Amino acid sequence: MGNQEKEAVLVVLTSLQGKENTAYWDEFLELVKAADMEVVMHAKQHMKTVNSATYIGSGKVKEIKEMLESTAVDVVLIDHVLTPLQSRNLEKAWNRPIMDRNALILELFETRAVTAEAKLQIEAAKLNALLPKLVGSTSYLGRQSGGRNKGAGEKQLELDRRVIKRRIGEVRNELKRLEKQRAVRAAKRQRNDLPIVALIGYTNAGKSTIMNQLLDRFQKKAAKQVLEKDMLFATLDTSVRRIALDAHRQFLLIDTVGFVSDLPHELIEAFHSTLEQIKEADLLLQIVDGANPHYREQMQVTSDTLQKLGVENIAMLTVFNKADRLQEKHPRCLREDRVMLCAKAEKDIDFLCDLISKRLYPLHQKWKLKIPYDDALLAQLRKQGILSEIHYLDDAMLVEIDADAERMRKWEAYLA
Numbered sequence: 001m002g003n004q005e006k007e008a009v010l011v012v013l014t015s016l017q018g019k020e021n022t023a024y025w026d027e028f029l030e031l032v033k034a035a036d037m038e039v040v041m042h043a044k045q046h047m048k049t050v051n052s053a054t055y056i057g058s059g060k061v062k063e064i065k066e067m068l069e070s071t072a073v074d075v076v077l078i079d080h081v082l083t084p085l086q087s088r089n090l091e092k093a094w095n096r097p098i099m100d101r102n103a104l105i106l107e108l109f110e111t112r113a114v115t116a117e118a119k120l121q122i123e124a125a126k127l128n129a130l131l132p133k134l135v136g137s138t139s140y141l142g143r144q145s146g147g148r149n150k151g152a153g154e155k156q157l158e159l160d161r162r163v164i165k166r167r168i169g170e171v172r173n174e175l176k177r178l179e180k181q182r183a184v185r186a187a188k189r190q191r192n193d194l195p196i197v198a199l200i201g202y203t204n205a206g207k208s209t210i211m212n213q214l215l216d217r218f219q220k221k222a223a224k225q226v227l228e229k230d231m232l233f234a235t236l237d238t239s240v241r242r243i244a245l246d247a248h249r250q251f252l253l254i255d256t257v258g259f260v261s262d263l264p265h266e267l268i269e270a271f272h273s274t275l276e277q278i279k280e281a282d283l284l285l286q287i288v289d290g291a292n293p294h295y296r297e298q299m300q301v302t303s304d305t306l307q308k309l310g311v312e313n314i315a316m317l318t319v320f321n322k323a324d325r326l327q328e329k330h331p332r333c334l335r336e337d338r339v340m341l342c343a344k345a346e347k348d349i350d351f352l353c354d355l356i357s358k359r360l361y362p363l364h365q366k367w368k369l370k371i372p373y374d375d376a377l378l379a380q381l382r383k384q385g386i387l388s389e390i391h392y393l394d395d396a397m398l399v400e401i402d403a404d405a406e407r408m409r410k411w412e413a414y415l416a
């Protein structure tokens, strides 16, 4: 199989006890697409119970075997998580590598990872997932190295296991080294003493879009934008950028990897150190795709994942995004800590900044000052970037500024 060619896959979509699981299936197919695989066939099975040996029923196993005889298929995907025994049995029956939902997400992360750290984290997750499966099966390593591992016996298996364990050790050491580097960077940030705001939420909700909009709006120098894309798991690395609302109101904004239902625990573990950064945040911005009919379930997944990560007691603002896709109009403010907006509308971004600022700098307010025309204060305020409005009166200028009470004290004489 050439590198350019997409892997041809047969997708098995299942449902238990007559529940048509279309949302789950759609999401699974989106994951397949994001992993850059091509669905050449699919099979559906409605099951009453789970078959402990093969997950799906034996009749379906046979039927799919016949399907596989007539078409070139590289891998069979199953929309659920299988036990090692189930995937071994299916692999034997179909003579094809099997990927369950976990394996697919790992594969997708692997194709998407850019930084050394993300790559290593995924490698660790994949190797860990591989070990328990490595009993009487050889196609996993074969597939990983790009070819088929024919005729490999028990000896080979033992060898494989040793190779994998050694590699896991190496990867862990390298990750530890990178983590230390990050700790140093984090310590430097702390010395800057800027508050930290973290964007979190379900994949494809618009986290990276919001980060880019804020960069566009508030970074005078062209800041490096992050990738935003209509695809599951566009972001796999956390990025940190500094946002300066003005000279005195700055914060660090972190964009993070999105969550998905049943995120494989190997991945949560592997990404733990990256996601740890969420714990340092002073404010969480939970971004929700408000136009997704399943936004409630997605919010539930987010709060479950946060709980698994041990993130608690951090103030959270929930942003229902993509308001432009809704039929009805909604007010921006739904509740004190819930807002609805469109990340692509400049006014909405201003509104969001205002909210963030009120949370981070609660003592900050707008003040009106009266400044004579020949006074140097205006230039000073301009330089600090806290000037928001000027009106030119006959005898003086009436200006509006953003500042906290502490700083206002020295300008008290100017208060209008």
Ligand SMILES: Nc1nc2c(ncn2[C@@H]2O[C@H](COP(=O)(O)OP(=O)(O)OP(=O)(O)O)[C@@H](O)[C@H]2O)c(=O)[nH]1
Pocket: 202, 203, 204, 205, 206, 207, 208, 209, 210, 227, 228, 229, 230, 231, 232, 233, 234, 235, 236, 256, 257, 258, 259, 287, 321, 322, 323, 324, 325, 341, 342, 343, 344
């Ligand atoms: N219509 C509309 N589309 C939006 C809005 N915000 C983001 N999008 C689109 O939604 C898609 C996903 O946006 P991203 O910012 O990449 O989402 P993300 O939350 O970072 O996703 P992951 O990195 O995969 O977790 C992109 O195609 C965006 O252009 C919005 O307010 N309205």
Ligand SMILES: [Mg+2]
Pocket: 207, 208, 209, 227, 228, 234, 235, 256
């Ligand atoms: Mg993103």
